[in-house]
Every structure is written in C-alpha cells, then in structure tokens.
Amino acid sequence: MTILRNGMLGVVWLVAACASTGEAAPPASAAMPACVPDRALIVRDEAALLALLPCLEHPDPAIRDGYAFGALSGSLRGGTYPPATLRRLHIGLTGMLARAHPDPEGFRGPFAALALAELARTDRIAPWMTEAERSGLISLAQAYLAQLTDYRGFSETEGWRHGVAHTADLLMQLSLNPQLTKPQAEQILAAIALRVGTSQHAYVFGESERLAAPVIYLAQTEMFTEAEWTAWFTGLWPAGDELRKTAYSSEAALAKLHNLRAFAQSVYVSADASGDRIYAPLAKAALELLSGLP
DSSP, rough: OOOOSOEEEHHHHHHHHHHHSOOOOOOOHHHHHOOOOOOOOOOOOOOHHHTTGGGGGOOOOOOIIIIIHHHHHHHHHHOOOHHHHHHHHHHHHHHHEEEEEEETTHHHHHHHHHHHHHHHHHHHOOOOOHHHHHHHHHHHHHHHHHOOOOOOHHOTTTEEEEEHHHHHHHHHHHHHTTTTHHHHHHHEEEEEEEHHOSSSSSOOSSHHHHHHHHHHHHHTTTTTTTHHHHHHTTTTTTTOOOGGGGTTTTTHHHHHHHHHHHHHHHHHHHHHHHGGGGGGHHHHHHHHHHOOOO
C-alpha cells in the first residue's frame, strides 16, 4: 500500500493492526505519534483507504476519530479517486451503517454516518452517484435514525459517538447536492423529524444545531412553499399530542420541549440573521413553532 509523505510507515502498520481479526491494535501511545493525520495526508492506494473502515469502530478515540476518520476525511477532501473506488467505500460504509443496531459499544453507526457524510460530499462536488444511490443513502440514514436509541454524545474517556449529529451531517451534505430532487428533500425532512423532537433524551452536545443545518440548506433550494414549511414545523409537535398536557410535569415532555425549542431557535436565528428573503418562509415557520410551544 502507498501513503503520501515520507515517514508515514506507522500509518500502514496501524491500519493493518486495526483491520486484523485476531490481534489487538498496538498501544495508542506507541503508534499515534506517527499516525496523527494532517491536511496533507492522502491515502492514494485503494486497499489502504478501505483498510481504514474497520478502524472507524475502534474503541480508542485516538485511533477511531483522531486517526481513522481524520485520514479518511483528509484523503477524500485532498485526493482524487475513480468512481469504482468511491463505490467500494460506499458499499463498505453503508454496510456498517446497516449493521449499526445492535452495537453495545455504539461507535459503528455514528462513525459510518460521519464517513458517509464525507463520501456524499465528494458526490456533490463531482457527481458520481446515481439518483437511486442518493435515494438509497437517504433511506439508510432515515432507517438508522428510526432505530436509534443510543444518544450518547461525548465521553472524556471514550470520545465521541454522536449518532444523531453525525447522521445530520450526512443529511446536510445530501441537502447541499445540486442533483437533489424534491422527493429526496422531502425524505431528508422526514428523517430529521424522527429525532429533532425526541422525548427520550435531552440534547446537550449541539445535536439540535446540527439537525437544523440541512433544513436551512434545503430552504436555499426554494423547493418548499411557505405553506409546506409551516405544515412541516407544525407536525413536529401536533396540537393533539398528549405530551403537551404534561409539558412541565414529565421528563419526556420536558425533553421534547427542550429539543424542539433549541432546534427552532437555531433555525430561526440563522434564517433571520441572514437577511436573505429566501429564508423568510423558513424563519416564519420556525417562529410559529416557537410561539406555539407550551
């Protein structure tokens, strides 16, 4: 396998260790000095690039996040790969996301989603996916969010998981794609609606802001009318929901209220502060949701 830059042989060694089936990865303290990627690190060899994928669920955050994701992101942003290589990455990463549940460690799904965001970015810059492949990616993200029950964000000892935010990043990249169709945009909104107002957990690691990003970018497309935006925001907490009756006397209702308020505030502030008329329908719908919260 070939790695750009002199003195990066430690990278090759760590990739092989992460991908092995029977041997433990080398201690981070021994390997990481040679494996901290920078913006110049680009893995040119396809086999080396694919060998990063198992490392994305490594329990050591220095390997998983600092090395494996950093190297993959740096490679996809700084390198040029043929569609065949990108499709092999697509197969590997979508397979990981499809197998995200159950995963007691909780790293596989979030980092597969985050890596897929980087892969989706390559397609919006230089299209290589078909319309069906983009739709499939949105469907997979939606299915992952529908089954998600692990809301762990950051741990000082274990690092990031952040499944909701990482999936929002994937949906953001897809929302920015010039090839996006309205049915795909509608599916992105449906996926976001699954978790934006969850009553199972109160977001504390910026999830609401990350979920707001694809919504704001979708407004740029002008695919949706003011009435459609109003209907979507209204549907996030319908008037007949029983939780509205216990908004300040149950943990579930308080979590939902907290999450929806943070989301709507993030959308409204961004849309209103832009001063661009294109965001006016979005800002109005978000403000109406805020005004109608218990």
